[in-house]
Amino acid sequence: MTTPLRLGIAGLGTVGTGVVRIVRQKAELLAARAGRPVTISAVSARTRDKDRGVSLSEYAWEDDPVALATRDDVDIFIELMGGPDGPAKAATEAAIAAGKDVVTANKAMLAYHGHALALAAEAAGCVIRFEAAVAGGIPVVKTLTEGLAANEITRVMGVMNGTCNYILTRMQATGQGYNALFEEADRLGYLEADPNLDVGGIDAGHKLALLASVAFGTEVDFDGVTLEGIETVTLDDIRRAADLGYRIKLLGVAQMTGRGLEQRMSPCLVPADSPLGQLEGGTNMVVIEGDQVEQVILRGPGAGMGPTASAVMADVIEIARGTRLSTFGQPATSLVASTRAASATPARYYLRMALRDKPGALAKVATCLGEAGVSIDRMRQYRHDDTTAPVLIVTHKTTRDALDAALNGIGRLDELAGDTVALRIEAP
Ligand SMILES: NC(=O)c1ccc[n+]([C@@H]2O[C@H](COP(=O)([O-])OP(=O)(O)OC[C@H]3O[C@@H](n4cnc5c(N)ncnc54)[C@H](OP(=O)(O)O)[C@@H]3O)[C@@H](O)[C@H]2O)c1
Secondary structure (H helix, E strand, C coil): CCCCEEEEEECCCHHHHHHHHHHHHCHHHHHHHHCCCEEEEEEECCCCCCCCCCCCCCCEECCCHHHHHCCCCCCEEEECCCCCCHHHHHHHHHHHHCCCEEEECCHHHHHHHHHHHHHHHHHCCCCEECHHHCCCCCCHHHHHHHHCCCCCEEEEEEECCHHHHHHHHHHHHHCCCHHHHHHHHHHCCCCCCCCHHHHCCHHHHHHHHHHHHHHHCECCCHHHCEECCCCCCCHHHHHHHHHCCEEEEEEEEEEEECCEEEEEEEEEEEECCCCCCCCCCCEEEEEEEECCCEEEEEEEECCCHHHHHHHHHHHHHHHHCCCCCCCCCCCHHHCECCCECCCCCCEEEEEEEEEECCCCHHHHHHHHHHHCCCCEEEEEECCCCCCEEEEEEEECCECHHHHHHHHHHHHCCCCECCCCEEEEECCC
16 A cells, blocks of 8 residues: 555635545545545644534644644645735745645745745755646646746736636626626625735736746746736726727736836736637636747636635645656746836737817827827727717837826826826737
């Protein structure tokens, strides 16, 4: 009989109970794939006597996750509590110090402490795996670290927060505004306890920072991610963008440029007929571009019990098989501190403004754009309501600096009623 691989699981919420279910229900399949039985020695959560819909009576209970992480009968510490610091970090550090391998779904912890934890793990001869932390059930970390290991990655981008994509696609489909759909997402339990993590783009920003590290061999730099949430996306923009053949997505883009690493998480327009444009509801999509492979597109469930537990168990099986990968795809000591690109790669932009009904108004806008060196690809003016007319402009590729100079000029025009909306158009 081969020696079982023994798990200690801290956190028995959505993901933790999903992992317990897989271990209990799929013992034979796991043993066959892992080459040895996979068992649970001990579990931990805040409340011991909660009914979690799965039997835990055969497992030892620890109130303290640090005690769980350092037990002699635990080979892999599975951290599924969440949070950037607190018990998750303390128990992960304790596990590493005790020589245990770690599997976690905790993007927040890794976004802030990933590099330090990876250095500690590698110095101790341990591995940290985190497939579940990025895009739930989609094997994007394994795709980058293994399948595309021979590629120089040029760009990674994607929709990595299902709740935001749900809200944006429901706005488009139902014609309801952001606030109504935020409340609907809340009622359905789609939002994090702190909703700003979702709608403010922070959760997706954590994931992007982790992917950028694996893709470009750089130290995780979450503070280098330019973050913009979806709270300011209006139904009007969703409709107008659709008129022009685009969809609005909360899009993460990480790109290595001659000017340094660019990491952006912001609402962007993408062509409606592109794979990203067609992504509906809570589904996630990651697009990876490499010099050899050109483009690989992964699509799947970014959250939920089954998909996330599936990713956790894939990491467990990887370790059981004896595969010992560096946390971010290459030794942590070889990751370089990235230089942050001071400005974004030039792009086309969508502009929406309201102009007062005065002769020559549109010409003055065109002059402001022209003087800043921004050329117009398409322009559409809608019929006036009482006093103003909505105007849409799609620019040719331009820098954000040139666009800001033009917007400054436009902002000073008497003909302008209200602020101009400017959204980046990301080429797929
Ligand atoms: N849910 C998803 O779809 C999903 C997807 C990808 C990644 N993740 C990540 O997976 C992790 C877990 O998420 P989740 O959705 O499963 O969270 P959850 O349902 O809120 O569960 C959290 C669990 O951690 C336990 N816990 C919290 N603080 C603790 C402490 N101080 N000591 C011991 N246990 C503690 C809780 O105990 P009680 O039950 O007793 O309160 C609960 O069992 C997070 O890092 C999250 O970002 C989740």
